[in-house]
Amino acid sequence: MPGGGGGFGNGGDAEEVVKNRFLGFLLWQSVQSSVIYFLCKSLLLSPFTPNPFSPSITGFLAFIIFHLSLLLFSTSLFAVASPQPHSPASPLELALNLIRLVFVSGGQPPPLEFRRRARISLTFVLFLTASSLSSFLSLLCVCWNCFDDSVGRNYYWRRLLGKLGFRGLAVGFFYGLWYLYKRRWILQFPIIQRPPFFSFKMGLSSATLQALKLSIAVYFFSTVLSFFLPYEFMGQATMGKVLAEHVVFYIAVFVIFLCWELNHHLHQVLHTKRFMFAPAKGSAAAETNPSEPLLAALEESTPRSLVQYLAYLDLCMVCESNVDTWRRAAFFEETGETYKQVIAICLRPLEQFASKLEEGLESSSIGKSFQLDHQLRLPADSRLGSRLYELFEDLQLCAWCAQIVASLTIHSHKEDRFGVAQLSGSNSAVISTLLSCLLAVETFMGKKNSLQSSQSITGSAGIKWATTSTGRREAAGIGLAAGKRKGSPLYSKAYGVADILRTSIYNIVSAFHDEMVISAKAGLLDKEWITTSKPVYGTHELLSHKLRLFLDFQAN
Numbered sequence: 001m002p003g004g005g006g007g008f009g010n011g012g013d014a015e016e017v018v019k020n021r022f023l024g025f026l027l028w029q030s031v032q033s034s035v036i037y038f039l040c041k042s043l044l045l046s047p048f049t050p051n052p053f054s055p056s057i058t059g060f061l062a063f064i065i066f067h068l069s070l071l072l073f074s075t076s077l078f079a080v081a082s083p084q085p086h087s088p089a090s091p092l093e094l095a096l097n098l099i100r101l102v103f104v105s106g107g108q109p110p111p112l113e114f115r116r117r118a119r120i121s122l123t124f125v126l127f128l129t130a131s132s133l134s135s136f137l138s139l140l141c142v143c144w145n146c147f148d149d150s151v152g153r154n155y156y157w158r159r160l161l162g163k164l165g166f167r168g169l170a171v172g173f174f175y176g177l178w179y180l181y182k183r184r185w186i187l188q189f190p191i192i193q194r195p196p197f198f199s200f201k202m203g204l205s206s207a208t209l210q211a212l213k214l215s216i217a218v219y220f221f222s223t224v225l226s227f228f229l230p231y232e233f234m235g236q237a238t239m240g241k242v243l244a245e246h247v248v249f250y251i252a253v254f255v256i257f258l259c260w261e262l263n264h265h266l267h268q269v270l271h272t273k274r275f276m277f278a279p280a281k282g283s284a285a286a287e288t289n290p291s292e293p294l295l296a297a298l299e300e301s302t303p304r305s306l307v308q309y310l311a312y313l314d315l316c317m318v319c320e321s322n323v324d325t326w327r328r329a330a331f332f333e334e335t336g337e338t339y340k341q342v343i344a345i346c347l348r349p350l351e352q353f354a355s356k357l358e359e360g361l362e363s364s365s366i367g368k369s370f371q372l373d374h375q376l377r378l379p380a381d382s383r384l385g386s387r388l389y390e391l392f393e394d395l396q397l398c399a400w401c402a403q404i405v406a407s408l409t410i411h412s413h414k415e416d417r418f419g420v421a422q423l424s425g426s427n428s429a430v431i432s433t434l435l436s437c438l439l440a441v442e443t444f445m446g447k448k449n450s451l452q453s454s455q456s457i458t459g460s461a462g463i464k465w466a467t468t469s470t471g472r473r474e475a476a477g478i479g480l481a482a483g484k485r486k487g488s489p490l491y492s493k494a495y496g497v498a499d500i501l502r503t504s505i506y507n508i509v510s511a512f513h514d515e516m517v518i519s520a521k522a523g524l525l526d527k528e529w530i531t532t533s534k535p536v537y538g539t540h541e542l543l544s545h546k547l548r549l550f551l552d553f554q555a556n
Helices: 015-044 057-080 093-104 111-141 153-181 194-203 204-226 239-273 283-290 292-300 305-320 327-330 335-362 383-393 398-416 426-447 477-484 487-513 513-521 523-531 540-551
Strands: 451-458 463-467
Touching: 015 057, 015 111, 015 305, 057 111, 057 239, 093 111, 093 283, 093 523, 111 153, 111 239, 111 540, 153 204, 153 239, 153 283, 194 204, 194 239, 204 239, 292 335, 305 327, 305 335, 305 398, 327 335, 327 398, 335 383, 335 398, 335 426, 383 487, 398 426, 398 487, 426 487, 426 523, 426 540, 487 540, 513 523, 523 540
Parallel strands: none
Antiparallel strands: 451 463
């Protein structure tokens, strides 16, 4: 099964990765669909088919059309799939902007953001159309010779196209709506990377069970819709023939959904598998600049594209595991340019996340009024909720970036022979950015992060430790408001982000604990681990206080 590890050869193009995986996906989905089709026709539908094992031109054409319909569905599946969530434009928004474009704007193009969302809406509409047409053709091909044609061929085909074709369109439309509503088009990257065949095998049972559930629901849905057909499409038949038609129809729907669910699972497995953006080990490129293909994929590919996600996944596995240590060692080259470039690339999504979260909080007066009034409602109940929900939906890159910068900082403690991590200021930038993101998320969750300058605790070395009022953050209704939101999906996502950030900071502090304690006693902790530039969120004093809490293992 394709789509596994592999590496970049000389002159490899990052865009070829997705193209090759899509071709491999089409190949393997045709193989599995052929097996399912022949098993269905020979085992399940043979009792309802006259001369089931005799070859015919019509049967061969039905098999070809069946594959073409699945090819249409698989192509639309690939077109609608994305590693990040999308927010399509609503029909009302499309209509209003169309009216504005025709009558108000004087022919000026609409905003770029609206055009992007309109393209997403068009993609969803095309997916619904493709799934309906694919179901229409697949259902006819599976059931083409399973109904009684003794009433005449013309009447038989008219009834087959009218009744069965209509139900096929309804089946495909129902599945397409359910697929989009459940947001299954979002690519889910597995935490544990397994071989493609093993990952595909593990999902067979769940895909079969899902197809069984969907076929039962769609069977009753399409049966109800069939009562609205004209009388000539209903036909007259005995009770036995009617029962046989219902059995055939259910089997055909189950086969179609099984093929679609397996195609969806196969698509997820192949397109979320790790790809090594590196030259072949032992080649000249591996000796000179092994990080060039990876950096090129990170910086030159389309932002938030599948190629960029695969590059971040590869970088995360290089930094966290001890398999490709030669690639990680190349980051710590003498000039330090590669290391600074990698850190800057990974800090960028974190900084954007903190900045957008701060803008969302400030734009809705969440600084004070959010704690007093806005928290009394679920975020989904306000206009702000939609924007913040979109922000917290796309957290895969932020999670990877936090793990990458934390792992690189930890490994620099032993693997950085030239001290580029410390001399370049990357360590302070990493800690400051992680702390800023954590403070922004905690503020959104209702946790009060503020300094009490009037109270301080003096340590054994005469160090003054600032304290926060976190002990009574439940006061003034904040705890009640935060508790009201704990059951919301948005709160769960924010909690997960905070946990990742907190774990990353603790890992760095644990690796550099002795050095940080010495720096704290000498009064150099802020100078060495907090950047001098303006933090993305919060203040220098707040970041310094938060870092000291981590140093004392009291941050929670």
